[in-house]
Structures are given as structure tokens and as C-alpha cells.
Amino acid sequence: MSFSQKKYRLRWGVVLTLLSLLHVGCAQGNEATALPWHMPQQADAIHLTWVKGPPQLQAFNQIDQHLAGFREDDAVLAFRSEQWGMLLDPRQMTIERLTVTKTADVVLELLDWSKMQQTWALSQLELSAEVDGKVYHAVAGPIPPLKDDYSYSPIHIVESGDWFQHVAIYDLELLDADGAKLPAKVWLEIRAWGDRCLFEWCVEPENGKSLELQVGLKSQSLQSAEFAKATGTRVQLGLDFSDESIRPIVVDDQSVQISAVATDTFALGQPKIEYSAVNDAWEVILPKLDWPNKNVAAYNSDLLDRISHYDLKLANTTDAPRDVCLRFIHDYHPATGYVPMLLDTAGKQTGLPLQNSKNWHDFRPHPYYGMWFNITARLTLAPNANVDFKYIVAHAQWQGVPASSAAQLSLVGWGYNGFWTEMALGSWGESVCIQAGRTMRRAFITDVRPFDVIGRNGLPYDWTSNVGGGDIGKIVDDQGKLITWQGSVREFAMIGPNLSHVRVTERSAKDRMRLQIDSYLPRSNSINRSYFKVKLEVIETVAFNELALFQLGSDYYNEMESTKIAWGNLNGLSGEVSPAAAQWGTVMEPVQLSGEQPWVSLHANAPEPKAGGRAVRGIVIRDYRAELGGKVYDAPWIASARTKKRLNAELVLPPEIKQLKAGDTVEFTVEMDILPFSADAYCGADAALKQRLEATPDSWQLTAFEAQHQQVRINGKAQAFPATYALTAARQQTFTVSSHSKMDTVCVTGLANPDSWKLEELVEGKSVPLGERFKVEAQPQITYVPETGTWTAVLSLVFPEGSHERSFRLNI
Numbered sequence: 001m002s003f004s005q006k007k008y009r010l011r012w013g014v015v016l017t018l019l020s021l022l023h024v025g026c027a028q029g030n031e032a033t034a035l036p037w038h039m040p041q042q043a044d045a046i047h048l049t050w051v052k053g054p055p056q057l058q059a060f061n062q063i064d065q066h067l068a069g070f071r072e073d074d075a076v077l078a079f080r081s082e083q084w085g086m087l088l089d090p091r092q093m094t095i096e097r098l099t100v101t102k103t104a105d106v107v108l109e110l111l112d113w114s115k116m117q118q119t120w121a122l123s124q125l126e127l128s129a130e131v132d133g134k135v136y137h138a139v140a141g142p143i144p145p146l147k148d149d150y151s152y153s154p155i156h157i158v159e160s161g162d163w164f165q166h167v168a169i170y171d172l173e174l175l176d177a178d179g180a181k182l183p184a185k186v187w188l189e190i191r192a193w194g195d196r197c198l199f200e201w202c203v204e205p206e207n208g209k210s211l212e213l214q215v216g217l218k219s220q221s222l223q224s225a226e227f228a229k230a231t232g233t234r235v236q237l238g239l240d241f242s243d244e245s246i247r248p249i250v251v252d253d254q255s256v257q258i259s260a261v262a263t264d265t266f267a268l269g270q271p272k273i274e275y276s277a278v279n280d281a282w283e284v285i286l287p288k289l290d291w292p293n294k295n296v297a298a299y300n301s302d303l304l305d306r307i308s309h310y311d312l313k314l315a316n317t318t319d320a321p322r323d324v325c326l327r328f329i330h331d332y333h334p335a336t337g338y339v340p341m342l343l344d345t346a347g348k349q350t351g352l353p354l355q356n357s358k359n360w361h362d363f364r365p366h367p368y369y370g371m372w373f374n375i376t377a378r379l380t381l382a383p384n385a386n387v388d389f390k391y392i393v394a395h396a397q398w399q400g401v402p403a404s405s406a407a408q409l410s411l412v413g414w415g416y417n418g419f420w421t422e423m424a425l426g427s428w429g430e431s432v433c434i435q436a437g438r439t440m441r442r443a444f445i446t447d448v449r450p451f452d453v454i455g456r457n458g459l460p461y462d463w464t465s466n467v468g469g470g471d472i473g474k475i476v477d478d479q480g481k482l483i484t485w486q487g488s489v490r491e492f493a494m495i496g497p498n499l500s501h502v503r504v505t506e507r508s509a510k511d512r513m514r515l516q517i518d519s520y521l522p523r524s525n526s527i528n529r530s531y532f533k534v535k536l537e538v539i540e541t542v543a544f545n546e547l548a549l550f551q552l553g554s555d556y557y558n559e560m561e562s563t564k565i566a567w568g569n570l571n572g573l574s575g576e577v578s579p580a581a582a583q584w585g586t587v588m589e590p591v592q593l594s595g596e597q598p599w600v601s602l603h604a605n606a607p608e609p610k611a612g613g614r615a616v617r618g619i620v621i622r623d624y625r626a627e628l629g630g631k632v633y634d635a636p637w638i639a640s641a642r643t644k645k646r647l648n649a650e651l652v653l654p655p656e657i658k659q660l661k662a663g664d665t666v667e668f669t670v671e672m673d674i675l676p677f678s679a680d681a682y683c684g685a686d687a688a689l690k691q692r693l694e695a696t697p698d699s700w701q702l703t704a705f706e707a708q709h710q711q712v713r714i715n716g717k718a719q720a721f722p723a724t725y726a727l728t729a730a731r732q733q734t735f736t737v738s739s740h741s742k743m744d745t746v747c748v749t750g751l752a753n754p755d756s757w758k759l760e761e762l763v764e765g766k767s768v769p770l771g772e773r774f775k776v777e778a779q780p781q782i783t784y785v786p787e788t789g790t791w792t793a794v795l796s797l798v799f800p801e802g803s804h805e806r807s808f809r810l811n812i
Contacts, residue, residue, distance in 0.1 A: 036385035037314070039352060040163070040378040042786040043082040043102075044194040048157070048165045049110055051078035051087065053486035053509070054418060054439040058150065058556060061584070063546075064442065064482045070143045075155070078116070078487070079165060080106050081194035084241035085120060088190070090155045090169045091140040098123035098219050100244045107489045111507045111514065126216035126227070127188065129174055129203045136174035136182045138201075151415025151440075158368045160419060161355030161408050162492050164279075164325075164376045165192040168367065174203065183207070191279055193325060194378075195242040196249055200278055202234045222246060238280060249280060256322050256381065257315040258282055260391070264309055266290040271310060281325035281376075284391070286310065288331045297455065297462040298428040299334050299396055304461075308333075308393040312342075316381035323380050330373035333395055335360045337405045337427030339496040340375045343390040344755075350389070351754045351784035351791050352377055356406070356495050358422075361413035369413030395427055398497035401743075401776045401796070402426035402451075404523045406492060406500035409433065416440050419490055423500050423521040425451050425528060429463040432530045432672070434519050436488035436504045438471070443557035444504075444517070445470030445672075450615035451528035452684030453676045460683040464613025467674060469557030472534055473515045475508075476546035478659075483542070484509050498523045498781035498794040499722065499745055512540040513660070520722060522745040523796050525776070526686045528615075528674040529706070531622070531721040538664040547660075549636060550670050552602060552619055553648030560617060562647045564604035565640050566700035569595030570708055576700060578604070579640050579647060587647070588640035590655050593621065599707040600638055600649045601700035608677070616675040618703025619649065622711065623720040624668040628653065629661055636668065669720045671710065675702045686742065709740040722747050722794075731812050734762070738805040743776070743798050748810070751791040754782045759793070762807040770808075774798040 055075040059068040075091045082104065087097040097120035103109050109116065127138035144152055159166040172186040183206040191198045201215040213235040218225035224246040228237035238249035253275040260271035269287035276283045289308065294300040316322045328340065335358060342352045355376040362370045381387065394403055402425045409422035418439030425431045433447040440446065448468030455462025475483045485506040493501040500521045507514055518533040534549070553560070565588065566576035574594070579587035593600075601618040608614055626633040636651040651670070676682040679693035692705060712723035715735050725735050727750035737746055751757055759780075760767040771778025781794035797806065 036382045036387045038380040038382070039784050040380075040786060044378050045106070045162045045786065046079060046081040046165055046192055046194040047106055047110060047162070047489050047491070048160050048167070048192070049078050049487050049489050050074075050437055051076050051110065051113055051116070051487050053484045054437045056146065056153065056416075057439060057484075058441055061555065063476050063480060066481055067484065069146055077155075077167065078110055079192050079197070080110050082106055083195050084197075085109070085116070086197065087116060087120065090167075093125065093127060093138045093140055093169075093172065093188070095123045095125040095217065097121060098217075098222065100222065100241050100246060102244060107491075107505050110489050111487050111505065113487065113511070121219045121221040123217065123219040123222070126214065126218070127201050128214045129182065129184075130212040130214075131182065131205065131209050134176050136176050138172050138186060138188070139175055141171040141173045153416055156366065156368070156412050157419060158410055158412055159357040159374060159376075159408065160490075161357055161376065162353065163194070163355045163378055166190070170366070189278075193280070196238065196240045196280065198236060198238045198249070198278065198280055200234060200236045204233050219246075236278065251277065251280070255316065255318045256282065256324055257317060258284070258326075259313045260284050261311045262287055262309070263311055266306075267308070276327070279325075279327065281327050283327045283329050284310075284312070285329045286331055289333060291333060295459060296457050297459040298336070299426065299461040301461050303395065304397045305400065306395045308395065310391040312389040312391050314381060314385075314387045314389070316383060316385045319383045321380050321382055323378065326377045326379070328375040328391060330375070330393070332371065333373075333393070334427040335371060335373070336422065336429055337396060337403065337424030338373070339394040339398065339403050339405045341392050341394070341497075342377065343392060345388045345390065347390060348755050349779070349782035351782040352379060353492075353784055353786065354495065355408070355492065357408045357410065359410035359412055361411060364413050364415065366412050368410065394497055397426065398523065399771075399776045399778050401523055401525050403497035404500045404521045405496040406502055406521065407495065419488065420446070421490065421502050421519070422447075423502075423519075423530070425521070425524055426461070428455070428461040431528045432519075432521060433468070434502065434504070436490045436506070438485065441469070441554070441556040442471070443469055443554040444472045445554070446557060448672075448674055449528070450613065450674050450676055451524065452526075453613055453615070453681045454683055456613050466559050467615040467617060469554045469559055470672070471548065471551040471554035472517055472532060473536060474546070474548040474551055474554070475542070475544050478543035478545055480545060485515060493785075494781070494783050494794070496523075496781065498796045499747070501722075508542075510540075512542050513538050522722070523743075525743050526684065526689055527676070527706075529710070530672045531669060532672065533669045533721070534667065536666040538660040538662055541659055541661050543659040547653055548650040549653070549666060549668065550619070550651040551648055552600070552617055552650075552672070553643060553646060555643050558643045558646040558648055560602065560614065560646065561606045562602035562604060562617070564602070564700075565647060565649055566601045566603065567591065567593060567599065567638050568700070568704055568707075569593070569598045571595055572704060573700060579642070581645065582642040583645055584642055586639060586641050590637040590639040590652050592637050592654070593635045597622065597707045597711065598635060599703050601703040602647060602649055603698050603700055603702075605677070605698055612677070613681070614677045616677060616698050616702055618673045618675065618700075618706065620671040620673065620703065620707045620710070621651070622669040622671050626653070626664075626666040628657055628664050628666075671706070671721065673703055673706045710744070711739070712744050712746065713738040714746070721745070724749055726750055727810075727812070732809065733812075734807060734809045736805055736807045737797060739797070739799050740804055741799060743796055746795045746797055748793040748795065749790070750788075751793060752812075754784070754791045756812070757793075758811045759795075760809050760811070762809055767809060770795070
């Protein structure tokens with residue numbers, strides 16, 4: 001589409017080399033070179049972050065007063081792919097730095113603020129409008145006091161994921177050389193891909209006069225100056241940053257031909273194909289669907305297994321490889337938990353990574369507010385290739401069980417300028433949301449809701465109440481000031497349907513620590529069970545007054561009124577207390593957790609009606625290792641605090657530890673269990689769970705049971721989540737999986753091809769194809785991993801009552 005012939009030839013050479021490495025044997029290698037299309041490379045990915053941390057946080061306590069208000073000096077957005085990078089100040093309306101130097105580690109570079117300032121080139125962004133002979137330049141407009149509107153932000157993160165970024169900056173002003181203001185609606189939109197960027201400069205004058213608009217980017221050290229002019233209200237400058245150079249995008253909307261057909265009877269029309277100049281991408285605009293509302297619930301229970309199907313054809317009409325940026329624009333369907341997938345013509349998953357961006361917020365009438373769903377993909381077509389795909393959307397369930405899904409959730413129409421990730425089981429409400437940067441209510445874990453319970457309207461398959469709030473890595477220094485996490489880089493590793501996985505990597509203020517958080521939501525047929533795998537690394541000594549490794553219920557986000565906290569391990573209960581009432585602060589001194597699989601429960605909540613949709617919260621520490629000052633610790637301590645009167649649970653370090661030293665590390669995995677409040681509120685099919693809820697509702701016993709029944713063993717070795725079987729070189733290999741859960745997740749990694757393998761279960765000496773005994777196991781999730789050029793198969797394995805171990809044979 002928008003690339004030079006030189007890049008096509010270079011890229012395709014890399015493609016063929018990689019493909020030959022991925023297949024064993026001469027015949028397979030020759031076959032690989034004939035493949036008509038290829039997966040995106042890691043170099044195609046692009047990331048976006050508030051490199052100095054979000055410029056606004058909600059700050060109400062003494063520890064965070066230094067962060068109150070909109071901090072103009074911290075408003076710097078960083079874009080970075082392996083091919084180019086840019087530092088944008090959306091308040092000064094400047095591009096501070098630009099680079100077209102390649103990097104092999106985008107995340108590491110985005111975490112090094114000083115290096116970006118030292119090695120990226122000084123650059124200049126020009127935004128001007130000329131009317132009646134006067135030239136006006138863009139400046140940022142004033143920020144209203146946050147006390148008047150604490151969620152206001154002129155910077156909107158519209159779409160953000162691994163492949164495409166879209167940022168809109170509003171409420172700009174135009175001033176001439178004398179400071180006179182041109183009355184107009186003024187804004188800038190930036191759309192970025194891994195190899196290019198598009199600037200759309202928009203001015204709508206109140207007097208309706210004709211404008212001469214100009215947008216330009218220049219850098220003396222990069223020997224580049226590119227400009228675009230237009231008469232009217234909009235002008236766009238598109239720049240190609242590939243091959244370590246800067247040049248205008250050459251639009252090619254003719255070389256690739258695309259068609260799509262909706263094959264379902266409930267599709268009320270056919271897709272339309274359009275080339276979007278503002279996005280520099282092909283868009284497949286999907287038709288409306290017949291989506292009857294059975295009742296007022298969020299999801300129609302008659303359509304749990306609905307899957308939308310579209311036949312897709314791509315054709316490259318040239319003799320050179322063509323890179324295709326493809327976007328699927330959905331019409332209405334239930335919003336919270338759909339899973340898009342691209343299949344081959346045989347109906348097998350390709351594993352092509354898809355960016356899922358969506359919104360449903362409509363409280364504030366901004367552009368891009370309201371409900372929308374945009375799916376973004378990249379792939380390369382071979383010369384003269386014709387490729388058939390099937391694009392499908394699993395709307396709620398996969399193989400008869402509620403699917404797991406993950407997506408970027410835009411906050412346009414709600415407020416703030418943060419990066420939200422929403423994960424769901426099924427499609428009748430969020431299951432767990434995380435927030436890189438902790439913009440809203442200063443929490444990493446935000447909205448959390450129970451699963452398979454009666455909703456707020458008294459119906460199943462409906463939104464339930466929010467029981468969320470939590471944080472990871474809350475540290476207050478020895479001067480009593482909260483240490484912020486900055487430069488948060490979010491990576492979507494998996495978006496369902498069996499497992500969702502999102503990684504966030506951050507650095508602390510002053511670059512003294514690194515924090516990596518891998519968040520998981522597996523498919524479930526029982527409760528909302530999520531996992532957080534955390535690694536804290538200390539670069540320079542940090543003295544602290546407070547340090548919470550994990551908060552169940554954070555300072556400003558704690559939505560349940562629990563009165564008791566209990567803790568124990570596989571052997572049962574170790575302690576239970578009812579901490580004293582307080583407005584803020586510690587209400588239970590730290591207690592060391594001990595034994596295998598320690599757990600913590602918050603329970604004995606205020607009573608509520610069945611339709612309240614509330615929950616019992618608990619955590620299980622699935623693994624833990626801390627190296628502090630040369631000493632190894634194998635379990636954390638537990639403390640409890642009151643946050644706005646509400647009780648929380650905090651994993652903390654031993655009380656004698658008052659500082660983190662250079663070289664210290666803490667690694668742990670927390671399972672967060674959100675359990676139904678009572679048996680009459682539960683509407684799922686797990687009879688054993690219902691019996692436990694009848695016997696011990698709203699109790700510590702619920703979390704204790706989860707601690708005992710969730711850990712997977714592969715070939716007899718205990719696995720921290722996610723349980724993983726790494727492929728060996730053998731053409732045939734066997735392994736056993738054991739669990740006391742009804743269903744558990746296992747990842748098979750290192751597959752060289754999405755479909756050149758076969759997994760069978762060994763049952764009484766016979767080989768049984770996966771999915772034959774248990775339908776829910778059919779068609780495991782297939783995910784391509786661009787970093788390694790391999791695929792991962794995610795299995796949801798069933799363990800029926802009385803059967804705790806199963807044997808499998810993998811044929812490659």
C-alpha cells in the first residue's frame with residue numbers, strides 16, 4: 001500500500017528465511033516458500049505510553065498531594081516501534097524528539113527516558129492556519145480546574161493496542177504573532193502504525209471563512225522537512241518511517257483487492273469495503289445483525305453460541321509483496337466479551353494477532369464516543385497471491401463455555417486519558433479491568449464483577465455490581481510521598497477465547513525500579529478467576545514507609561464492605577479477625593503467611609438482595625520468591641487497612657524490611673477469586689459450587705477450597721499459572737496433566753505451524769482426538785507469537801469428578 005519496492009523485496013526475503021526455519025525437512029521448506037501470505041513481524045508492532053506517567057491522577061490523600069492537578073510538565077506521549085519513535089508534548093504542541101533508528105527492544109527503550117532524550121533527534125511540529133493574510137499557530141487551550149471536572153482531559157486515547165494507535169488532542173487555540181485568538185474549533189489527530197504516522201490537522205472557524213492550513217514535521221539532524229497544505233478545514237500529512245528514513249506516504253489503494261460476504265441468515269446486509277485515507281488502511285464495514293432482545297438482560301440467552309461468519313478474499317494484483325493493514329468495523333452486538341478470529345478456508349484458526357479496540361461510553365458528547373468496535377490486523381500478501389479467509393466473531397461462548405476475551409476499552413465519552421484493558425467471561429459485563437498508568441482512582445485493577453450470578457435487573461446474563469478495585473506495587477517513600485509508575489507499556493499477548501493475557505511493563509519515578517505485570521483471564525465454567533504474575537526489580541536503593549505488593553481493595557477503589565479477613569493454606573484456616581473500624585490506615589498488623597498455597601479471604605459482607613450482584617473476594621498466592629538484601633523469602637506477609645472505611649487485604653514484605661536495595665527482586669503469582677455471594681444469587685451449572693454456597697455462604701471456606709483445587713501438574717511437576725508444556729524436538733511426545741479442578745488451562749508452546757500438529761488423549765490404550773470426549777475441548781485457541789515466530793495452543797481441559805489425571809500424545 002504505502003511502501004517502497006525496496007522494502008517489499010527486503011521484507012519478503014526475511015519472510016522466506018523465517019518460513020524456512022519454521023518447517024523441518026526440505027519438502028516442507030519448499031512448500032513454505034509458496035505460502036501466499038505471511039504473519040506480521042514484531043517490527044510491525046507499535047506502542048504508546050505516557051512516558052513520564054499520566055499527567056493527571058486522582059489525588060486526595062497526603063501521600064499523593066504532590067500529584068494533584070494537571071501536571072503540564074509530565075504530559076509527554078511516546079510512540080515507539082522497532083522502526084521509529086516520537087515524543088509528543090500535547091500541551092506545548094511540539095514533537096520534542098524523533099527517531100528512525102531501529103531498535104530490537106521497544107519496551108526497554110520506552111523505559112529509558114534519559115536515553116530517548118539523549119539519542120533521539122530534536123524535531124519540530126508546525127501547525128498553522130492562514131486567513132485574511134494572518135498566520136495563526138496552534139497552542140494548547142487552558143485546563144479547567146479539576147475540582148470543576150475531575151475527569152476532564154483534552155487528550156483522548158481513542159484506539160491503542162499492538163498494531164495501531166489513534167490519539168486526538170482537542171480544545172486547541174490559534175494565536176497570531178500578536179497573541180490575538182482566531183475563534184475556531186481546533187484539534188489534531190494522530191494515527192500511527194509500526195512503520196508510518198499520519199497527522200490530521202483540523203480547524204473549523206466560527207466565521208466560516210476559507211483557511212489555508214499547513215502541517216509540517218522537520219528535523220535538521222535527520223535532514224528532513226515534510227509539509228502538507230490544503231484549503232478548507234482539514235489537512236493530512238502522512239509520513240513513512242521505514243528503512244530508517246522519512247518520506248511522504250505513497251498511497252496505493254489499487255494493488256490490493258478485497259471482498260467479503262456475510263454468510264449468516266441473521267446478517268441484515270453485506271459488508272462494504274473501503275480504503276480509509278485517514279487511517280491508511282482497508283476497512284471491512286460489517287453489516288447490521290438481527291439481534292433480538294429477549295428481555296432487559298445484557299445478553300439474550302437464546303444466542304449464547306452465536307458466531308458471526310464472513311468469507312473474506314484478498315488479492316495482490318502486483319508482482320511484489322504487499323503489506324495489508326486491515327480493519328473490521330463492527331456494527332452493534334453485545335459489547336463486553338466477543339472474540340474475533342481469522343480462520344483459513346478449512347475453518348482452522350490461523351492465530352493471526354488481532355487488535356480489539358472498543359467503546360461504549362456516552363456520558364460526554366465527544367467525537368468517537370458511544371458504542372463502536374474496531375478490529376485491526378496486519379499481514380503480507382505474496383506477489384500475485386489470492387487468499388481466502390473466514391473472519392468470525394464468537395459473541396459469548398466458545399465450544400459451549402463462556403469465552404475469555406480481552407480488548408482495549410476506550411474512555412472517550414467517560415473521561416480521563418488512560419489506557420484501560422477490559423477482560424470478560426461471556427458477554428454480559430466486565431470480569432476484570434486493568435489500568436496501565438493508574439489514571440482513574442489510582443488503581444491498577446479497576447472494575448471487577450462476579451460471574452454466573454443474578455444481575456442487577458434480577459436476571460441472569462446481565463451486568464452485575466462492581467466489586468472491584470486493587471493495586472500492584474503501591475510504594476510510599478521515606479518522605480511520605482507516593483512513588484508513581486511511569487512509561488507503562490501494554491502488550492496484548494492473547495485475546496481469547498480460552499485465555500486472555502496482557503502484559504504491562506513500567507518503571508518507577510527516578511528510574512529506581514522496574515515492574516512487570518502479566519494479567520490473565522482463563523475461560524471458566526465456574527467462577528471469575530484471574531491471575532497476576534508480578535516481577536519487581538530494584539535498580540537503585542529505595543527507602544519506604546509503605547509497600548504493598550498487592551492490594552485487594554486499593555486506596556480509592558474498594559467496592560465491597562467486608563468485615564472479616566482470614567488467611568490460611570492447604571491445611572485450612574490459620575487466622576481470622578474482624579479489624580476495627582477506621583476511615584483510613586492500617587487496622588491489622590502484618591502476619592506472615594506460611595504453608596503451601598497460602599490464601600486470604602475478605603468476607604462477612606453487608607447483607608444484600610439476591611439481585612445485588614455482589615461477591616466474596618479472595619486471593620491465593622500460587623508462587624512467591626523474594627531476594628531481599630541477599631536473603632531469600634518464600635512467602636509474603638498479610639496486612640489489612642481501611643480505605644475510605646472499607647476493609648482491604650495487602651501482601652507486604654516482612655516488617656523489618658524498610659528499604660529495597662539494588663539487585664533485590666520479588667516475583668509472585670496471585671490468583672484473584674471472585675465468588676458468588678450466596679447460593680440463591682448463583683445461576684451457573686456447577687452443582688458442587690452451589691452446594692458450597694449453601695453450606696458456607698460469604699465465608700473464608702470458599703477461597704480455601706479454590707486454593708486446594710486449582711493447581712495444575714504436568715508430568716508430576718507443579719505449575720504456576722499458566723501451566724505450560726514446551727514442545728521438544730521429538731516428532732511424537734507424551735505428557736500427563738493432573739488437576740483437581742473441573743476445568744484448567746494448559747499452554748502448549750513452540751509450535752512451528754498452526755495446524756501441522758495433532759493432540760490425542762490416551763484412554764485405556766486407545767488414542768482419542770481432542771474434543772471427542774469433551775466438546776468444550778474442541779478447537780483449542782491458537783495464537784501466533786511474533787517475537788518467536790511460533791504458535792501457542794491454549795487448551796481448556798476438563799477433569800470430570802473422580803478423574804484427576806489425563807495423558808496426551810502430541811504428534812508433530
